[in-house]
Amino acid sequence: MGLKKAFKKLPASFYRLDALEVARALPGRILVTDRDGIRTSGRIVEVEAYTGVNDRAAHSFGGRRTPRTEVMYAAGGVAYVYLCYGIHHLFNVVTGPEDNPQAVLIRGIEPLEGITDMLLRTGKTKADSTLTRGPGNVSRALGLHTADTRTALDGDRMFIMDDGFRYADQLLGVSPRIGVDYAGEDAQLPYRFYIKGNPYVSGKPR
Secondary structure, X not given: OOOOOOOEEXXXXXXXXXXXXHHHHOOOOEEEEEEOOEEEEEEEEEEEEEOOOOOOOOOOHHHOOOOOHHHHHOOOOEEXXXXXXXXXXXXXXXXXXXXXXXXXXXXXXXXXXXXXXXXXXXXXXXXXXXXXXXXXXXHHHHOOOHHHOOOEOEOOOEEEEEOOOOOOHHHEEEEOOOOOHHHHHHHHOOOEEEEOOOOOOOOOOO
């Protein structure tokens, strides 16, 4: 399915805000990849914010700075894709000003373009909600890998766009993040934002 509406790429300045502000604004926006002429996209329906050095769930907690996390210290507006359990490539949007290492994890999208190619990439035969539900499936369907880390999000290979669509305010759910029990009391922070009732949202409401 092609996108018929006029749209605009989100500018770099959009990502220079606090991770929580960016996370609240991302549901309803469209994540796009263009790989060798293969364009795939989906409307964002679930995200999680990771707010930096004081957030025990963030890779940058305590000022941790490693070859993997160094990208989080860049100015917002680039990709951070890391490997989870040696299997899943998880796509994050780096946010905030330079040296303030925050990010937003994209956990779920509703497919719009390139669904046939998404099926080929994921090895699935049916375009049901499992295609792009959960962060590992998002990256697999869109062809995102760790090699995409540091890619600018206002370029041509990957970007997030605004087509003017907005979910009603009452549909935006807020909950603790998923799978961060190691973060102690920070695991209970209300940093997950999702669209209520959308089949491409992972996990259960809490």
